[in-house]
Amino acid sequence: MKKVAVIGVGQSVFGVRGDVTLQELAWEAVREALEDAGITQKDVDISVVGTVGTRGYELMPAQPVNDYVGMTPKGPTRVEMACATGLAALTVGYNFIASGNADVVLAIGVEKMNEVDTPTSLAVGGRAGNYLWEFHFYGTTMPAGYALYATVHMAKFGTTEEHMALVAVKNHYYGSLNPKAHFQHPVTVEEVLKSRPVAWPIKLLDSSPISDGAAAVVLASEDAVRRLKVDTPVWIAGIGYANDTPILTRRPDYVGYRATRLAAEMAYKRAGIAPQDVEVANVHDAFTIAEIIAYEDLGFVKKGEGAKLIAEGQTYAGGKVAVNIDGGLKAKGHPLGATGLGMVYELTKQLREEREGKRQAPLKRYVALAHNVAGVGHVAYVVVLRR
């Protein structure tokens, strides 16, 4: 299997982007990624478009995107895995190179979620969990799915609404330092606790926003890294993945996500590292409780100790492990197809030490981790990156 490096990254400004179409939004990220890699479309062997697309008017969105960004005829692949679409697309791109079928791959993640109204967007999300046996009868939504786990975490481990609010406070703080974030203002614990309930105990300020956005990543083989004279390649050290039953009543417990635990185990084994080696991570904080649970499922702390980690401030830059210091899904935004590649964008910048001041994690081992989840722990991808 060939080694694979990240050699270029780009990301649009996330937010409500009523100024651009899907294609125009994708171009913002693609242009930056190609320029960052110092290449043009001619150097790319194949593009992989990751987009969920269920809120869009283009039902085959990959083709208009590929065409607009200059990737015809080298763009025959679209990837969809709900909210984990970004890292699923990265994995497909990785395999094109690892298998020797391509030298340079362009992974594009893009989503427009604000062209439909909020009840429609909530319904699309809820139906994506499990339509027939849950949404059809009970009107499940994504926040409701995560809230079911939140009430259990609270009952079993003493996690509180205040603990969850602390995650929002941290991620909004970093969002306030990120000019590409959907939310760029800080929030207080009190503001989070007073925000309106969405799916109790999850409140509005515990929730990631409905965002439009795009991110793009250029992947290259070791040969291409040499040929293109890349200064600071960031290597994909290991990828792990797993799925779980989409029928929540068939899950063994509600304290964590089995798919994340299995994906992390696979990624750590393949990368030859332990959870404690990770210095900077982007985890799937679709809701604040999800970040607390991710600390545990990724092995940063033992099960039940996630709340303590945020209460001690150990996931700020300079703490035990810097988590979501671009704002995370919570403040940077969660444009499904773009989310996972947006994590790789951020972690590549971190590993190259291109961030300034409080936005740069202090690094000794240069080990980063991205964690992207579909649904309510339905699917998880974990990617370990090293410089």
Added chain:
Amino acid sequence: MSRKYVKIEGPYVESVPLVYKHKIPIQKTEQFWRGLAEGKIYATRCKKCGTVYFPPQADCPVDMSSEMEWVELPREGVLEAFTKVYARPQGFDDLEPYVIGIATLSNGVRVMGWVEPPDERCIKVGDAVEVGTKSVKDKYIIVLKLKKSCT
């Protein structure tokens, strides 16, 4: 506190509307749907390996068998998890906020349902519930009635 966020509006055109309404086959699970109307909850059990499926399924991937029988589920359960849904999706936005719960029944099978009464300050993980069904709009759903009283 002042708010700073990205919200860019611009001129737009409207798409040609598209309405989806699906016909979902229930031929292989008809007893389950009939049971709900009678206040009963049915699961399927594989005649070969004994695995109980809820929600019911017509095929058992464990031993590649499609020889299934219907079993009625017990009415007693314990609440494992719950949430009160305030931000309701399209199709449920004309209803009052509802509480979704997951209960483990006395035989170990888990079911989802709406918890009654929908009082999130009273409901606790571990509460005993009685399982039944009720009609909401055009369909029957499972309800998880708290055995304790909330005042």
